[in-house]
Amino acid sequence: MWVSTFCSGDPSVFEPYWRKNGGKCTITISGHDSLSYFSDPNSVCWYMEPELQEAIRRVHRVVGNAETEGCHVVAGTGSTVLFQAALYALSTSSSSVAAEPMKVVCAAPYYSQYKEQVELLQSRLYEWGGDAETFDGSAAPFIEVVTSPNNPDGSLREAAVANKTGNGKLIHDLAYYWPNYTPITRPADYDIMLFTLTKCTGHAGSRIGWALVKDVEVAKKMTTFMQITTIGVSKDSQLRAAKILDVVAEDCEQHAADADKTFFGESRKLMAERWEKLREAVKDKKDVFTLPKYPKRYCNFSGRYFQPAPAFGWLECKEGCDASALMKAHNVLTRGGETFGVSSRYTRISMIGREEEFERFIERISGIQCVDEEDEEEEEEEEGFVVMNGNNGGDVIRLGNENSNSHGKWLEQVEVQ
Ligand SMILES: Cc1ncc(COP(=O)(O)O)c(C=O)c1O
Numbered sequence: 001m002w003v004s005t006f007c008s009g010d011p012s013v014f015e016p017y018w019r020k021n022g023g024k025c026t027i028t029i030s031g032h033d034s035l036s037y038f039s040d041p042n043s044v045c046w047y048m049e050p051e052l053q054e055a056i057r058r059v060h061r062v063v064g065n066a067e068t069e070g071c072h073v074v075a076g077t078g079s080t081v082l083f084q085a086a087l088y089a090l091s092t093s094s095s096s097v098a099a100e101p102m103k104v105v106c107a108a109p110y111y112s113q114y115k116e117q118v119e120l121l122q123s124r125l126y127e128w129g130g131d132a133e134t135f136d137g138s139a140a141p142f143i144e145v146v147t148s149p150n151n152p153d154g155s156l157r158e159a160a161v162a163n164k165t166g167n168g169k170l171i172h173d174l175a176y177y178w179p180n181y182t183p184i185t186r187p188a189d190y191d192i193m194l195f196t197l198t199k200c201t202g203h204a205g206s207r208i209g210w211a212l213v214k215d216v217e218v219a220k221k222m223t224t225f226m227q228i229t230t231i232g233v234s235k236d237s238q239l240r241a242a243k244i245l246d247v248v249a250e251d252c253e254q255h256a257a258d259a260d261k262t263f264f265g266e267s268r269k270l271m272a273e274r275w276e277k278l279r280e281a282v283k284d285k286k287d288v289f290t291l292p293k294y295p296k297r298y299c300n301f302s303g304r305y306f307q308p309a310p311a312f313g314w315l316e317c318k319e320g321c322d323a324s325a326l327m328k329a330h331n332v333l334t335r336g337g338e339t340f341g342v343s344s345r346y347t348r349i350s351m352i353g354r355e356e357e358f359e360r361f362i363e364r365i366s367g368i369q370c371v372d373e374e375d376e377e378e379e380e381e382e383e384g385f386v387v388m389n390g391n392n393g394g395d396v397i398r399l400g401n402e403n404s405n406s407h408g409k410w411l412e413q414v415e416v417q
Contacts, residue, residue, distance in 0.1 A: 009151070009311060013274075013352040014180075014202035014267055021263075024247045027239055034235040044219045047232030048075040055245035056210050059200075060187075062252040063264070064300050065177050067189040071212040072219035075233045076226065079175060079196040079209030083145075084117055084229075086192050086211065089221035090143050090169045091125040103129030105137075106145040107160040108341035109152050109314070111173070114145055115341070131341055137165035144168045146190075149176040152340050152348035153292060154310025156182070175199045179259070180267035182308040183299030191215065197241050199311065201248060201263070202352075208233070208241040252301075259302040268302070271309035274351050274358060278313055281366045288326075288368060289317045313349040323347035330364045 018025075039049045053073050060066045076082035091102045104118045108131040118128040129135055132144050144162040149155065154176075162168025172190040176182065178200050196209035213219040226232060248263050255261040260269065282291060294308040315334075317323040324336030324347040337346030349361070 009199075009350055009352065011198060011202040011204055011311070011352045012354045013270060013358075014263075015354070017263060017266055017270075018202070021247075025240070025244050027243045029236055029239065034239075037232055039232075039235065039238075044072045044216060045074045045223050045226075047223075047226070047235075048073065049235055049238040049242060051242040052208075052210075052238045052245075055242040055249065056195075058249045059245045059252075060212075062249050062256075063179060063184060064187055065179075065184045066174065066193055066195070066212055067187045068212055071193075071214055072216060074211040074213055074219055074222045074226070075238060076209045076211065077230060077233050077237075078198060078204075078207045079173070079194040079211070080113065080117070081226070081230070082194055082209050082211045082222065083114070083171065083173070085222035085225035086171045086194070086218075087118065087123075087126050087143065088225045089218045090171070090192075091123075092221065093217065100140065101125055101127040102140070103127060103135070103142040104145065105129040105132040105135045105142060105161065106147065107132040107157065109150070109337065109346065110145070110341050111147055111151040112335070112339040112341075132160040132162075135161050137161045137167050139167075141167050141169065143171060145171045145173060147173040147175070149182050149308065149310055151176065152312045152335070152346075153314040154181075154294060154308060154312065155292070156308075176311055179264040179299060179301045180271055181310055183297040183306055184301040185297055185299070192218065197244070201244055203241065203244060206237045206241055206244075208237050264301065268306070268309065271311075271351065272306070275307075275309045275313075277358075277362050278351070278365075281362050282315075285368060287318070288321075289315045289323065291315060309351070311350070311352045313351055315347050315349060317345045317347075319345065321345060326368075327365075330368060332361055332364050 037047060039047050043050070043053070052075060056073055057068045060068045074082065074085070076085065087104065101124055104114070104126050106114055110131075115128050118126060126143065129142060135142070144159055146157050146159050148157040150157055159168065159170055162170050170190060171192045171194065172188065173194045174188055175194065175196050176199050177184070177188060191214050193212040194209065195212070197206055198204040198209070211222060213222065252259070252262045252264070255265075259265045279291065282289060292314055294310070296305040296307050298305050315323055317326060322336070322344045324334045324344065327334045327347055327349070332349070334347040334349045337343050340346070340348065351358070
């Protein structure tokens with residue numbers, strides 16, 4: 001049986017665009033290229049190709065989503081490794097060498113990988129401190145990660161605790177602050193800003209991310225982390241990423257008066273269409289689950305108001321219901337709220353997968369039906385249907401056309417929660 005996996009954030013949604021326009025990004029790498037570890041001995045990030053640095057600054061300039069002036073650019077194998085590099089740099093800076101590991105916090109729901117990365121090597125420099133909203137930041141220096149727009153719920157965020165206490169050092173993960181997902185309201189201007197090609201253009205497999213860093217000492221430490229862990233970043237990937245970003249930036253410059261014609265414009269339209277389909281599919285299921293509402297904002301890049309269309313849908317079910325188990329019963333694998341530090345009433349679905357998978361998902365979610373309580377008894381007797389009564393004694397959900405074994409399992413999971 002086909003099982004749709006909506007738990008990963010693999011950004012294949014932009015593949016059709018690149019199939020149509022990818023020819024412009026072709027580069028040739030000869031046998032004699034990329035032999036040396038070094039790229040630019042005059043730059044803090046000595047392994048970074050100057051073309052990539054230029055292309056990154058150019059794309060931020062034309063999109064207007066980040067202030068690059070006065071920032072050092074540090075390249076990484078995706079932004080994942082740069083998160084670790086930033087943790088290393090911030091937890092070893094001379095002003096904050098601590099006897100205890102520094103706590104790393106992020107407001108819940110948070111991107112699940114932060115916790116996994118912080119805990120993986122059981123470092124003596126830092127440790128996971130959980131939800132920033134409930135963290136007491138008055139005692140010792142700590143690191144707060146701010147993800148905006150947030151993965152998983154698409155909210156626009158500012159620091160929850162760091163600005164209140166003066167003890168916190170900030171890492172801003174701005175992976176989704178691009179016009180394909182959200183209106184660009186101002187250039188972001190923070191101490192450490194992480195970006196990635198993965199969510200900007202969809203080229204996750206190229207594994208290119210970058211950090212814009214204000215403090216040169218922090219940038220040097222991040223580069224040292226990269227030097228010791230991987231001795232740099234693939235030059236072949238850097239050159240390809242530079243070309244892709246240049247093509248995107250040039251396209252934006254050429255269509256400055258009509259942003260809809262750019263990569264970002266077309267991608268935003270696609271994302272908006274998907275969100276419309278999702279909202280349509282759940283609109284008569286308010287008793288089962290709801291989606292967040294995002295207000296329209298003016299986008300400086302597009303020159304108009306639009307509603308954010310985040311990379312993930314954040315479904316909220318009624319109290320007592322396990323949202324990812326509900327989706328699993330419909331053969332849709334999603335990532336449950338507990339992974340993101342909140343209740344299992346929530347689950348995350350990817351909006352950036354392949355078209356056919358997305359359509360299949362919409363079909364399945366449309367198949368979830370609400371049943372009036374008085375119909376419950378009758379429905380329970382019907383063969384091939386399972387009735388799930390929410391623990392709060394509220395609405396009843398009927399799951400149709402599914403194999404009874406998987407329903408049985410799902411009911412067990414729901415009942416023990
Ligand atoms: C908020 C956030 N930051 C970072 C990443 C990792 O990106 P990369 O592929 O550059 O490692 C992701 C990937 O899903 C993400 O959602």
